[in-house]
Amino acid sequence: MDAAPRMRVNGVAAAAVGAADRGLAYGDGLFETVRFVGAGAPLWARHMERLARGCARLGLPPPDPALLLREARAVGEGLDAAVVRITLTRGEGPRGYAPPAAPSPTRIVAAFPPPPPRAQDYRDGVRVRTCGLRLAEQPRLAGLKHLNRLEQVLARAEWNDPAIAEGLLLDAAGRVVSATAANLFAVLDGELVTPALDRCGVAGVARAEIMAVRAVREAELKPDRLAAASELFLSSSVRGILPVRAWDARACAVGPVTRALQRHWRELGFPMEAG
């Protein structure tokens, strides 16, 4: 048994939530997955910014970031590294879609071990495939990390070959959007570009960090355009900067922009695997 309880629900060590919670009933809520290194989370402020934006868009009272940080540190206590998932729902309420006028949100903070380090993935790159599922366009929810994730579940269920790290998702119009659990960047004619996320997709905090430190253009990217990229990489708050070495049958080179961002990730304090 762990010494520290690894999950808190509304501040109390617990492993369960009310079965009438709207997070379960309707996916009515948001989440963040935060990579901790010891007691620190280099992208913490960006997670809190996205969570606040999501609360504003869903009409949820925003949580206190200082409280969340205390709880995240408590559930991760004693771990060298952890992924802390923060889930915020609209709480319990009467049956029916109508949100309660004065919701009492449910706050779940849970620590998990980080994915096993695979240094070769960061050095040589990973393989990705193109998913068959097409993301639906819903501007009202685009960019948010909300709890309605059946599209990602179905897309991720399309393959189980462990040699394939991720799946690229297109929208119904055939534009590349992201991977199932990471954002996508490409270097095209020397320019760093990433898909716009105003119709669908999750605007990752790692993506926001990259856009804060590099010139990045948001663009519509069809697969044939992406095929001309000199570099392709994935960004994720949990996994950092992952070069893509193969996309379907196409081989990709790992290039200098990817390496520079991996260095930036190490300078932020993220560990070894990121480079």
Added chain:
Amino acid sequence: MDAAPRMRVNGVAAAAVGAADRGLAYGDGLFETVRFVGAGAPLWARHMERLARGCARLGLPPPDPALLLREARAVGEGLDAAVVRITLTRGEGPRGYAPPAAPSPTRIVAAFPPPPPRAQDYRDGVRVRTCGLRLAEQPRLAGLKHLNRLEQVLARAEWNDPAIAEGLLLDAAGRVVSATAANLFAVLDGELVTPALDRCGVAGVARAEIMAVRAVREAELKPDRLAAASELFLSSSVRGILPVRAWDARACAVGPVTRALQRHWRELGFPMEAG
């Protein structure tokens, strides 16, 4: 306190589910809301058919309908009438979208009091509005009653005037799809029509019952076409057949097709309010 526990989780009287349940984490599951009259549920078989279809499409092991019926009767014991919500999730699993190869689904069966009877709604009809939110088109999920319901929550949050019973939802192309928690039917040139649900929307069991007993054409319905309807009504497994007497600023008459289906609902065994 009630004599009978009104909720069971995996067969055991309980009010909580594991906070790591994929139903909460990702909305990875399905639900049914079943109207019981005493120990009977006139549309039970249709609920079980839809649940089985949803399980097949999401790759969930289907539950045993006989077990669900026993549990539904147990949570509703002693109630003259109840709405029983059955929620089925992919259960707990490791963090990440990839569904476990051998999931242990979570089964939640809970009884609620039915909505208060409002005889005048069934006699005179209800008012509905047009929602601003547009439903996204996702053929992989269309028709299912899955747990990803943020669109319905946001649409239902658009009004709080209790005089308005429902909101009509359009898709991004401007086609009418349904109400937030009911299907929509119209009589057009003497023909009963309802929107096709192959792109978005929930294929209700009340809708299925109507289509089994009447000739119904599934059609693309734009608002200007709907405005020519001689009758408009909503169908819901919980609320039955609700005539629409006003849609935005437009008044609607309650007609013979609506009345015939209300009679059919009473013949099925549903109560008083349905006519």
